[in-house]
Amino acid sequence: MKKTIGLISANYVIEEINSNIQERGLAALPFGSRYRLIDFPLSNLKNSGVGCVGIIMPFNNRALIDHIGAGKAWGFGRKTNSLFMLPGSVYGRKNNADKFLLRDIILNFRFIDYDNADYVILCGVNKIFNMNFQPMIKQHEQSGNDLTVAYTVKDGKDIPLDCAIINQSFLIDIASWYGNLDFLGLMKIIEDYLDDADIGRYEFDSEVIIIENMHDYLKGNLSLLENDVRENIFNPDNQIYTNVQDRAPTFYAPSSKVHNSLIAAGCMIEGEVENSVIFRSSHIHKGAKVKNSVLMQDCNVSEGAYLNNFICDKRVHVMKNVRVEGTMETPYYVQKGQII
Template structure:
């Protein structure tokens, strides 16, 4: 635990679209793993590291995110000093639209108000359970200006990927964006550690050059000018870069090693609490290899699936390799395979939907089938 760093989470990523799934919400507000949103992991990592001041940088579609975080109570970030800050685009009164989003103004103000020497900056698309103690320690010991976390995933999670070329002393000497052929498996996690005043300087300079968008990797790219050190992370990392990688990441939770690393390593992942009743399994329920959240009613057969809260699966219905989000209702005599159903979707009796594991079917929020 340390108390010399603040956190900054980029709650969305303009380079990543999950199609219909990311229409209603920022990437970090994407439901994941039954009862979580993607952001819960990074927020918990920060809190479990002792960070008490966290900014969430958003630019649009932040309603869902704000519904979820509230005042940060679930993460003990509802504090009088510091705590959770949602940083929507800074729009001055003369602006007529948000397209000229001045993200950086708000961030710089937020950074200036803090007193901690370091900032941990993280993106919205990585899921891992860690604390940043050794990351910060390595940053201090390396004498680097900027440290970046990476692992050896290479390009296996698809684009966008940032491949790092790291020298023998651990310093970054090149970075490749979406390379056709990866020269190294070292892939950035988009998690940085740097001095707060350096981050303010970099952002102020970017603003002066007319940039308005915060890009984590535009900072890593400054390896010519600053000493950028790589820090290897060896635990489980899931990257959400596309519908496919979201689906694969969800399915990988059914593997013991992934689940144990993310959920049972002694560092809790906090999320908004809902006071749901337990899930009820009825007479003919058949369950296998699945994650199920509270408040569900299961009458049918479920295999290798991730079921969120308050889902109903009626009798004679078979669910296989599906991700079924909160409040979905699936009626009798259905067969669903390789399908992602967003919140509140309704499937009428007798529907048969079969996607391919490499190309799941996506049913949007609130859709009726």
């Protein structure tokens, strides 16, 4: 395989989500009871044998830096594998869902030119899938294309995965030729100005979870309760890695009732949980019921409370006998650290 590096863009916003999660960037959004969105592209690159990865950081990057650390959980931070946290432009906060700003690429030109790589794998963070890039790299190499774009088919429509393999020399040329258009996304420039570029397509035919609003976030988490979805996303042949936090096993009291739910370690379940995803160290008190909901880390649901179609950020305290019901289309969301 020719030398390949990875470039993950975390410096973009999706307005409906970022307006809620506020202080943490999109890539640091918790998912699936113990993971964050950044874990999926990082793990895919690691499992594909890509030893050098850069992450274009968002402005609000504290949570992301805290989660990634030196990258050891993904096999980086060693002599042979390198993980770089790269600066992102402030403009990335304004461009709604523009994944690969040319300004960010120019700003990190030295990384892209790192060690004379042949290919660069570009990844976003809000489309979740488990993919080994080796077959895609092989197709790209054999085709001789400048760019190969990954897509999947849903409901008869082609859906781009915000994932592509681009020749390093082609990427450098674009950065050199179109520097005056650095406020545009890379794919927009290729689409509008490079009609003669050789662009290939690679179909990915496994499970993809797309998160573009709070409805998608709730639906995506709850889809993990389906065996086939969970087995595809967390395929043991391509493990999804994360920053491990040691917790005691979850305690299920005699009064607890749990049905079709995903519950992380460190929780205390005394009440009823149905069709829900519960993150670490949350406490569901006796007489409380949580249904069709996502509770992030360290949440506390008091006696008699009832939550349905509810997204609860970290360290939220739900008082006694509080009843909150959203809908699947418009789930009720409570920000971090609130008391309701």
